[in-house]
Amino acid sequence: MTALMRVRELRVEFDTSGGVVTAVDGASFEVAAGETVALLGESGSGKSVTAQAVMGIVPKPAGRIAGGSITYDGRDLLTPGAAKGLRGREIAMVFQDPLSSLNPVFRVGAQIGEMFRRHRGASRREARAAALELMKRVGIPAASKRLDDYPHQFSGGMRQRVMIAMALALSPRLLIADEPTTALDVTVQAQIMDLLARLQAEEGMSLVLITHDLGVVADVADRVVLMYAGRVVETGPIREVYEHSGHPYTAGLMGSVPVLDGARDRLTPIQGSPPDLLSLPTGCSFHPRCHYADPLCTTDQPNLRPLPTPPPQHQAACHHPEGVLNHAP
Structure with a gap:
């Protein structure tokens, strides 16, 4: 389009x-x-x-x-x-x-x-x-x-x-x-x-x-654009993003949403709070709240890139999208 x-x-x-x-x-x-x-x-x-x-x-x-x-x-x-x-x-x-x-x-x-x-x-x-x-x-x-x-x-x-x-x-x-x-x-x-x-x-x-x-x-x-600390961290067709979240922030948001069919026993809130924009952490801004963070995440800010699975329009700014895709709620 x-x-x-x-x-x-x-x-x-x-x-x-x-x-x-x-x-x-x-x-x-x-x-x-x-x-x-x-x-x-x-x-x-x-x-x-x-x-x-x-x-x-x-x-x-x-x-x-x-x-x-x-x-x-x-x-x-x-x-x-x-x-x-x-x-x-x-x-x-x-x-x-x-x-x-x-x-x-x-x-x-x-x-x-x-x-x-x-x-x-x-x-x-x-x-x-x-x-x-x-x-x-x-x-x-x-x-x-x-x-x-x-x-x-x-x-x-x-x-x-x-x-x-x-x-x-x-x-x-x-x-x-x-x-x-x-x-x-x-x-x-x-x-x-x-x-x-x-x-x-x-x-x-x-x-x-x-x-x-x-x-x-x-x-x-039709599409969603997820923002965190002023940056776009995930974007793509809405069903792909909701069902196959590629960023831990998106997965965390999805885990904290109630569902009516009872498929989720408990809500899983994202730990911590959004960062102070006057003193953002180095590397990925989300790493202090992320279960997948490693030393690379604390020093290198990831850019948006296509996820390992199609469609190519589904992108996330994460160094470890595979882990998120495999364990997202």
């Missing part, structure tokens, strides 16, 4: 009181037209910062893109002003907390309609009608009656639907959803994921899902 967006060796740094933090360290991946890719990892792994870099909204002056490239449909997004020109029209984003993203003093219909007024030159009446259609499309009940409600009058799930409606207003070709189901109950999580999958299929758009929850994207994503 033809890549719509390519991220290559992306490096994002932040100045802090303790020194320079490298939040994204050489991340590379791509998203094909019409494809759904999940960015997975624990908090602090660099997922959201990667999305901010794509959108051109890395917080300044503390943050900066220190290296690498991001291209969208052949255009360099790191050229000054390039991302701004594409935001909303070509690339849209659904943020993690809809309550903080929506303006509390404006009615929901007006906030959705503003997208059409600002970018399409629509009249107030036209924008209101377009907002109503979008609210119906994303499954907000009694949409005509809720146009004039304020964000605090919506439940968490309904607010997330409003955010999705705003993101879809200009029919983007790429939608990035950053933790779209955080703080929602399991039933509402499933509804939001089903909604995103349906809209993605109807629009034919590409979708990037950012989450720490492997179960949320299991039935939605």
Whole structure:
């Protein structure tokens, strides 16, 4: 498939009181037209910062893109002003907390309609009608009656639907959803994921899902990109990664996920904590938490490479993938 967006060796740094933090360290991946890719990892792994870099909204002056490239449909997004020109029209984003993203003093219909007024030159009446259609499309009940409600009058799930409606207003070709189901109950999580999958299929758009929850994207994503301490440690088709994990971090995440069929008697948590980005360990950043680590892992940082078994698109940054493949839960 033809890549719509390519991220290559992306490096994002932040100045802090303790020194320079490298939040994204050489991340590379791509998203094909019409494809759904999940960015997975624990908090602090660099997922959201990667999305901010794509959108051109890395917080300044503390943050900066220190290296690498991001291209969208052949255009360099790191050229000054390039991302701004594409935001909303070509690339849209659904943020993690809809309550903080929506303006509390404006009615929901007006906030959705503003997208059409600002970018399409629509009249107030036209924008209101377009907002109503979008609210119906994303499954907000009694949409005509809720146009004039304020964000605090919506439940968490309904607010997330409003955010999705705003993101879809200009029919983007790429939608990035950053933790779209955080703080929602399991039933509402499933509804939001089903909604995103349906809209993605109807629009034919590409979708990037950012989450720490492997179960949320299991039935939605085509490929996954696992990040740890700012680096991509495993990537590949979702079924291959889930069923034949090639990195101990991925295997550990899979071992800590409950299963309904009773095949696993106990959950196996990953020991230890993610590293301090100000003082990363030498070699593989995961080695202090890894059962397979040896002296090589403590001195040499592994790069992504194909696993011993097909398909070649399944890659892991590990010196001992055979051991992980043979013993992964």
